[in-house]
Amino acid sequence: MSWQDAIPNPGALTVVQRNFGVWRKLLLPSMLGNFGDPLLYLLALGYGLGHFVGHMDGMPYITFIASGIVASSVMNTASFEGLYSAFTRMSAQHTYAAMLATPLRVSDILAGEVLWAAIKGLISAIAIIIVASFFGAIQGPWVWLSIPVILLSGLSFGSLALVMTAMARSYDFFMYYFTLAVTPMFLFCGVFYPLHSLPAFAQDIAQVLPLTHAVALMRPLLTGQLPRQVPYHLGVLLLYTVIPYLIAWRLLVRRLLR
Template identity: 35%
Template sequence: MPKNSNLLQGWYKRPDIDFGLTVKVFYRNLKVFLKTWKANIMFNFLEPLLYLWAMGFGLGMYVSQINGLSYLEFLAPGLIASSAMFSTTYEVTYNSYTRMAREKIFHGMVATPVSMDDVVLGEILYGTFKGVLYGFVFFIVVALFGVVHSPFAILILIPLFLMSVIFSNLSLIWTSLAPNYDSFGYFFTLLISPMFLFGGIFFPVENLPAGIRFLPWFTPLYHAVETIRPLVLGQADPSIVGHFIWLIIAAIITLPFPLTMVRNKLIQ
């Protein structure tokens, strides 16, 4: 096992990608998913639904309006983003780690013409797919609650995609560092849960104390919520472009790290 400090070695090198084979890696994971989705979809899907009920209808009774919206209208679009975030991060931490460290699936793949970079990009692709899928399923639920006010709401697939790429990258970075399953607890407690609670889903980030109000700006979830909410409610204006650009840049900047780190972790 290499020291974690060496995992970034050669990060600037051009990755060895064959996109056709990357798709085959993605397809392998999809095939497994299609066998187990009935059990899985409930797990990822019920939780935001419970939040929607508990907060939207329970807590919402005591909240008259936020920025001119009912609490349900404010909350529901944000939960689309968090649903995608949780689905991607669970997949690319626990499940990717299982494939990588326990089942040695990555090792089996790279004994074929597939390269390790193909495998990692395939994992990112799959994590992104799951985020977009669960986000979209929750979007349909939100539509059933009558919260979707514009046909342009379908454009949320773009921020969902970008955000899921970023979370795939971040999760895979953590997975490459993780010595065991227990360490993922830190990832969720220190990074994911705070984003979920303070990223602008449950209350506007302007209500955070002045000293830390800038923090959400550094999180992908905040920018996704800030684009998804106006798109769903039919209130999109040019200000969402800035959030889009943030998501695009973050997706590109974070991409080389999981490729390099997983490669260095496994190939010695």
């Protein structure tokens, strides 16, 4: 196969439609987690820890951390969907094999999975934005501009997760990704404190990670400001979408068709 075969057809949307139909049956517990988890974070960290921290980067700590939680939630949700849920469909349920018996191609399945992971990330982010808005932690005229950023971030983390899924032989494999990638990004990419508080070498490492750029774009938009270096941050997220997507496609072709 040539790299042109990695370009998906509109059939990728049928994969999204199929996943949405399954998710709709689990809507209530899923939405409970989307609203409940951020509420606990905001109460425990925004109000609890924020009482001692006060202000950070010129804003109340609950405002600072709420925007960071939005970005990290996109990462966690898209990663979980691209890892555990996608692996279940591929290996346990053999859904991919059934899809390949139709006119769908590997690229259609992969693109549909990546897009669905981004949509799940968007749903989670909107839930947090709604909850945080009741606390006055999310406000300003640019909130809606964060939606395309959230989607692009979800595409990035979904593509990265599907690279791991394409290589995995069991669910245990994903612990490496969470321990070595997701958790470090959650802790060191500006979710809980500004990057300039880190040592110089740690700041340099953080600049290579996609969550740093997601936070750099979302935090200003969700707090009534406009982000800086927008083309740079968008470019990094775009690279983290396209390159992992191509790698995942090549790996899935080898796994599913050979």
